[in-house]
Amino acid sequence: MPPEFIADAMLLKLARWLRILGAKTDYVPSSMQDSQILKLMLEKKNQNKILLTQDVQLHERAKLRGFGSFLVPREVSVEGQVAAILREFHLSLSDFPAKTLCPSCNGALRIVKKSEVKEKVHENVYKSHRKFWLCEGCGKAYWEGTHWERIGEAAQRIKNLLKA
Ligand SMILES: [Zn+2]
Structure with missing residues (x-):
């Protein structure tokens, strides 16, 4: 565990x-x-x-x-x-982002069909993105946007710190 x-x-x-x-x-x-x-x-x-x-x-x-x-x-x-x-704690980043939990509530994120988030995100976001997730805890929608890219970059910096 x-x-x-x-x-x-x-x-x-x-x-x-x-x-x-x-x-x-x-x-x-x-x-x-x-x-x-x-x-x-x-x-x-x-x-x-x-x-x-x-x-x-x-x-x-x-x-x-x-x-x-x-x-x-x-x-x-x-x-x-x-x-x-x-x-x-000898944790690795190898599971990232597959096991990412909702940053608001610890809920599991589930990849969903685009149509499932139509009512939950702004029209522009809906139009310009393809991949969406929903939190099974709080119902918040996530998508692969600039925020996600920034998270990926920070994760890379963390990886580098671990190597140092
Ligand atoms: Zn949540």
Whole structure:
């Protein structure tokens, strides 16, 4: 089983990236206090999940209680953070983008017939793209556009960081 993560409120960007790369990542809202996060980690469904935080104190408290926790480096770009996590947990990018999860909700993306998204996307998008996906969780539509190209480029930079 690939590891699953719980990212603290400071790490929304990172959480979205991990989902794009196929790692299931929950995101803790900023209203949640450290003690509540630790309580959350105790829940059965979360017991094998790894906490991602930049807060040294929270990281240490989690470790003391026997939870998996990874202290995310501060002085690097989000791509550098992703690379650090892939390295630490021996994850590869080889499944990308086949296993990409919805960056909003962790849902699985399903490739769909163009007609299925007609009501969900802007007319221009509909006309100018051929390949579409729908999230099985939140129903959001995705397509291979400029945004997707940028994700691909960033994934390539992450790959390069991993080689370095
Ligand atoms: Zn979704």
